[in-house]
Amino acid sequence: DIQMTQSPSTLSASVGDRVTITCRASQSISRWLAWYQQKPGKAPKLLIYTASNLESGVPSTFSGSGSGTEFTLTISSLQPDDFATYYCQQYQNYPYTFGQGTKLDIK
Amino acid sequence: QVQLVQSGAEVKKPGASVKVSCKASGYTFTSYGISWVRQAPGQGLEWMGWISAYNGNTNYAQKLQGRVTMTTDTSTSTAYMELRSLRSDDTAVYYCARLIVVVPAAPDYWGQGTLVTVSS
Numbered sequence: 060d061i062q063m064t065q066s067p068s069t070l071s072a073s074v075g076d077r078v079t080i081t082c083r084a085s086q087s088i089s090r091w092l093a094w095y096q097q098k099p100g101k102a103p104k105l106l107i108y109t110a111s112n113l114e115s116g117v118p119s120t121f122s123g124s125g126s127g128t129e130f131t132l133t134i135s136s137l138q139p140d141d142f143a144t145y146y147c148q149q150y151q152n153y154p155y156t157f158g159q160g161t162k163l164d165i166k
Numbered sequence: 167q168v169q170l171v172q173s174g175a176e177v178k179k180p181g182a183s184v185k186v187s188c189k190a191s192g193y194t195f196t197s198y199g200i201s202w203v204r205q206a207p208g209q210g211l212e213w214m215g216w217i218s219a220y221n222g223n224t225n226y227a228q229k230l231q232g233r234v235t236m237t238t239d240t241s242t243s244t245a246y247m248e249l250r251s252l253r254s255d256d257t258a259v260y261y262c263a264r265l266i267v268v269v270p271a272a273p274d275y276w277g278q279g280t281l282v283t284v285s286s
Contacts, residue, residue, distance in 0.1 A: 157210055157212070160211075
């Protein structure tokens with residue numbers, strides 16, 4: 060199975076900050092990577108697919124980049140609604156494995 | 167609008183089986199697949215597998231092989247996930263999510279989740 064490793068595991072930031080979350084794959088996954096946002100008690104929400112494509116309705120403050128084994132999710136200016144847990148997921152090979160998650164909380 | 171509505175919470179004893187349903191609406195059911203993902207309390211997301219609603223093809227996570235069966239009923243646009251020989255570490259919220267299956271794709275629309283509690 061492809062292992063996905065996110066860093067950091069937790070991140071404290073303030074409204075208006077720019078933050079970056081990194082996701083590394085144990086082998087090349089081309090650009091077959093998605094990012095999800097999850098709030099407590101809710102289902103994950105797709106933010107970005109194919110490494111850098113913004114899902115419809117997702118604010119343009121979110122962006123993704125990377126290819127091969129290293130990927131990043133950037134939030135250019137944190138809004139109060141952005142404090143949540145973020146997961147990356149590879150979908151090059153089954154099983155479609157997830158990173159362990161990055162919890163973004165308010166500083 | 168695309169919606170996936172899952173069945174309600176379940177409490178099961180160890181060794182029992184559970185069957186979770188996921189009713190789809192707002193799109194052509196047979197043009198997509200359904201993936202299943204679970205999340206143990208306070209933990210991350212775990213991919214369980216998927217089923218094509220077009221032809222019933224499945225792909226299951228290795229660790230669940232032999233205990234999980236995914237099916238669909240195209241007449242009601244409903245997908246099902248059955249997990250057998252339940253153990254305490256199967257306690258989790260189970261999600262279904264829509265998936266394009268003809269090309270690699272990330273699950274886009276998700277159900278609300280179904281809590282399955284395994285306890286004696």
